[in-house]
Amino acid sequence: GSRDENRCKNSYCSSVCCMYAVKQAVMARDHSSNPLDCAIFYMDMRTQGKDFDRYYENARKNGVRFIRSRVHSVVPDTDGRGLKMRYVDENGRIEEEAFDMVVLSTGLEIDKDAAAMARTMGVELDRFNFTRTDSFNPVSTSRSGIYACGVFTGPKDIPQSVMEASAAASAATENLAGARNTRTKTITRPKERDVSGEKPRIGVFVCNCGTNIGGIVNVPAVAAYAGNLPGVVYVEENLFTCSQDTQDKMAEVIREQGLNRVVVAACTPKTHEPLFQETLINAGLNKYLVEMANIRNQDSWVHSNDPDAATEKAMDLVRMAVAKAFHSKPLFETQLPVTRSALVVGGGIAGMTAALSLAKQGYPVSLVEKEPILGGNGRLLYSTCLNEDMTIYVKTLIKEVEENRLITIHTDSRIQNVDGFVGNFRTTIATGDKTLDISHGVALIATGAKESRPDEYLYGRHASVMTHLELDAQFKNNPGIIEKADSIVFIQCVGSRDEAHPYCSRVCGTHSIRSAIDIKKINPDANVYILYRDIRTYGKKELLYREARELGIIFFRYTGDDKPEVIAGNGHVTVEFNDRILGKRLAVDADILCLASRIDAYDNNHLARAFKVACDADGWLLEAHQKLRPVDFATEGVFLCGMAHYPKPVDESIAQARAAASRALTTLARDTIDVGGVVSVINPDLCSGCMACIEVCPYGAISMDSETDTARVNDALCKGCGACAAACPSEAPVLMGFNNEQLYAQIRSAMAA
CATH class of the missing domain: 3.50.50.60 (FAD/NAD(P)-binding domain)
Incomplete structure (x- = not known):
């Protein structure tokens, strides 16, 4: 569905498909109870994101097969039980393999209704119905005051979509800066209930998380088990505990049942604890009286092959969370002014x-x-x-x-x-x-x-060899050298995607192709060659790759263990390399050799x-x-x-x-800003001034009080990691929300299994 003019007219790259396929192949092998043969058929492996190349290489080393090819057809196998795939490999040979399942990496397209909405709003679209933007205003549309982000501006992955979302918000608020705070409303919060003298009344909410948890863990059994734990007076099972409907219902249950502690057995507190804390605030409880049992990341996801064991572990995690919640106490925050610059x-x-x-x-x-x-x-x-x-x-x-x-x-x-x-x-x-x-x-x-300085291909030893930025300087200051050149060669991935630097520099492929096109426009008769490992013109940059080929720019692929060789000549260099299609070693005399050197x-x-x-x-x-x-x-x-x-x-x-x-x-x-809550507090009566806590604090939150010669914590800097509590031989630091009483209760509960 992408990089294809013949069948779908989508000549762009969908950007995410390669990495998506690699991830799914790895996950399929991890989830299979038997050794699973996973093969990925691809033209160029476009893992250009941060740490993506590492993931790709790990997948390859761990048994995922990567086959550079063009797939011709997928048809039912003659035995009627599988599928037969016919393809042409990178050496031009026609091959055939049988598979039980074939997963198609389909391209991304803009929905027709979304395109119609944009046109109604007067927003200009490109021929693929993506919003037309430029490089210097990547979230601004053709209509002033209307901004776009995410895949609507072009295919992209989640990190880039999230960045663009915040960028669009920033662009919008620049226009609205003069109106800031003119319509501000103060949220009315219910008064926080004082539960200090109450006997613990714990409510447990067990989440199915769709099938993420419920597909593995016997959630009704976990809920029934939780109902018999000490202090638990209410148990509820939810399909999605994080949904707004469930949040509203949870707040209502807390009020109706008089709950003063809450345990949520669901996913990770790293992302969802603030949500449930907000729910407690809306119910009139101190937000630190919620405890989470991570029965997804730490249980159903890692024990998907053993539902019985996963269910038993979920019970253990819930029991431990309830034991800790039983001893929870309200924590409080203070406010500090913000320097607004x-x-x-x-x-x-x-x-x-x-x-x-x-x-x-x-x-x-x-x-x-x-x-x-x-x-x-x-x-x-x-x-x-x-x-x-x-x-x-x-x-x-x-x-x-x-x-x-x-x-x-x-x-x-x-x-x-x-x-x-x-x-x-x-x-x-x-x-x-x-x-x-x-x-x-x-x-x-x-x-x-x-831009790194290469230590190969005669860089620094021959005037014809230069880097990208040095070639850009020639475009700007000395275009005559390009007009006179008969042959220009680009070598990609110089110093990158190897063991010492196992990452892709992301911009190099597009930069080389843009430069090659500019050379052809300045000097149409020049022979331009690009030696590459993978062409990574992701998204709409793929159109540049097509334009380059149409202009006669020639692409040759090489591998990391069979690099080109560069030989010095008189006024030029000779670049030698093996061509896999022709099965021959070729040589090109280059007046300019541009190295796409690694970015450091x-x-x-x-x-x-x-x-x-x-x-x-x-x-x-x-x-x-x-x-x-x-x-x-x-x-x-x-x-x-x-x-x-x-x-x-x-x-x-x-x-x-x-x-x-x-x-x-x-x-x-x-x-x-609010500070405090889950922070460390030093008991001065136990502190000997040994400074062990200061040495281990990764945030520089602890210092010595010169008057008392004891340690003290800056609440605004403390992130509640607990390193000081672990390091102190006198047990002077106490991490609020994780005191000894709570942790020992959890440990005893864990051992009770």
Whole structure:
């Protein structure tokens, strides 16, 4: 249903299908009780997302077969019990295999009703009925004031859709900034019931989660079991406990039954605990009187082959949750004022876009850039994949940032130290010999990435060999060299997708094809060749790939263990490689050899330590959740965007920058923040001042009180991890909501099984 003009007229790539198929193959093998043969037939493996290549390689190493091919037909096998697939492999041979099941990776299309709605609203669509946008305004439609996000602008995965959703919200709120708080209403909450003197009355709500839990676990049996546990006075079984109807009913039951503790046996508290806490608030209970038993992630999903054991384990988990809830006590929070200004680290396209978005909504921004001038990698690019002029755009963006009275620019500056917490940060920056303290409520990190310098293919040893950005400089400053060239070769995946750097740099394939097309337009008679491992022109970028082939650009595939060789010549280089179709070794004399070199993360270790955020194994800044929180860090009040997160094209960097600004606004728009609740509290009578808790605290939330020589916790910084309670030999730290009484009750309950 995609990459196909003959059968469906969908010449674009649907972006998600490759990774979807790999994931399903892995899951099918995991869920099968017998060894399962899974084969994926593909043209190009497009696992260009963050950590996607790792997943692909792990799948291949663990037995999933990947067959580069073009499938001709799928027909019933002669025995009537299976399916027979006929295909052409990458060597041009016709092959045939039999399978019990064939799963089709069907393409994504826009619904006709959605397209009709867009036309009614006066929104311009492309020939595939996706919203027409440009690289510099990726969520803006042709009609002012109407914004689009997700697959409606083009095929994309969940992380990018979530980013675009926040970006669209940011774009909309820029227009509405003047009306902010003019129609604000205060939510009326029921008065919190004092349950301190009441005997525990526990209500247990057991969720089927559709078939996620109910398809494996005997939920009625678990509910019946829970009804006999100490303190339990009410039990209910739900199809989806997280649905709004069930939430409303739960609040009503709490009031009617006089419940003062609630146990929800469902999925992970990581995503759903805040929802149930809100329900308790609406029922007049302290929100910390809810306990969750994760009978999905920790049970039905991992014991799907043994329903009886899964049911027994669900009972154990519920029993433990009830035991802990029996000893739960209300916890309370305090409020702190918010400093309503932002710090943006990095003055490239992403950093400037984020700063401008915040400033347009009325919030002061300090923009810190380590270089003497703004612009980052954007100053080095020639054009976008849609052939939009990068030089003009970057100059316009810089001018707009420099002229905005709410943006204070600090160039040639670096972060020296960061203190504080969400809503109340204090950052010291160094500019030459001078230092400056900046107070801010949130921080956005957009420090970018860099093009690596290859150590192969004669780079640095022959004038004809250059990188992408160096070729872009030729386009901008010396187009004559391109006009005179007879032959130009591009080599993809230089220094990436190998054991040392097992990731895809995402932009390189599209960049090479865009450059190759530009070369052909400048010099139509030039011979242009692209040597690739997989062409990853995902989404509508696939149209560029088609255009390149129609212009006569020739593509040859190579493998990671059979790389091209480059031999120095007089004024040129000779590129030799094996062609799998012809079965011969070919040689091309190239006047220009462009290397699609790996994109590297900067050394962000100092910055990561300062802001108490994490980097992954490849050096990229690590988001809180790849799908649900793609621009948040685990550290509250700190956000990320641009290529510091992972390599991405200009439109995606801009969308992510707007998304980060949108997420930052959720803090900046508030007068106060709530702190406390599940935090550690130090008993000064037990504290010996050994500082073991300070050494293990990953958030820097504990310090020594100089007057008492005992440790104390900053509630705003504490995230309730409990490391201090585990490390202290005196048991001075107590993690509220997880005190010894509660944990010992859980342990005794677990051992009772």
